[in-house]
Amino acid sequence: MIQIILAGAAAAMLALWVRPLKPEYGIFLSLGAMLLLIGAALSQLDVILDLIRQLMDATGLEPVYFRILLKIMGLAWISQLASDICKEAGCGSISRQIDIYGKLLILSVSLPVITALIETIETLFAA
Numbered sequence: 001m002i003q004i005i006l007a008g009a010a011a012a013m014l015a016l017w018v019r020p021l022k023p024e025y026g027i028f029l030s031l032g033a034m035l036l037l038i039g040a041a042l043s044q045l046d047v048i049l050d051l052i053r054q055l056m057d058a059t060g061l062e063p064v065y066f067r068i069l070l071k072i073m074g075l076a077w078i079s080q081l082a083s084d085i086c087k088e089a090g091c092g093s094i095s096r097q098i099d100i101y102g103k104l105l106i107l108s109v110s111l112p113v114i115t116a117l118i119e120t121i122e123t124l125f126a127a
Contacts, residue, residue, distance in 0.1 A: 007033070065116075075105050
């Protein structure tokens with residue numbers, strides 16, 4: 001795990017060194033490092049999914065809420081990655097729009113959970 005972090009930091013330093021000489025190579029080097037880090041993170045996904053399954057079994061909550069949680073995590077990750085790529089390419093305004101759209105998507109996906117939470121609070125106060 002630490003090796004991946006150090007490889008990412010080394011790629012960032014190399015990109016900083018290469019960028020003044022050949023800006024396009026710096027961007028490709030950064031994108032390559034991002035792909036390396038994504039691959040490493042995805043390799044750890046099984047551990048996270050197992051933990052979520054254990055939580056689901058222990059709590060007895062409906063699986064739909066955990067699916068929504070996974071969707072939210074995926075949307076946050078993908079929108080942040082796309083935003084970072086745009087920032088790296090010098091497209092700050094597109095990056096900010098991706099951030100806003102990602103947040104709106106997360107809100108829309110989480111509405112069933114928010115609705116269920118409000119209904120639960122209403123039943124607690126009604127009793």
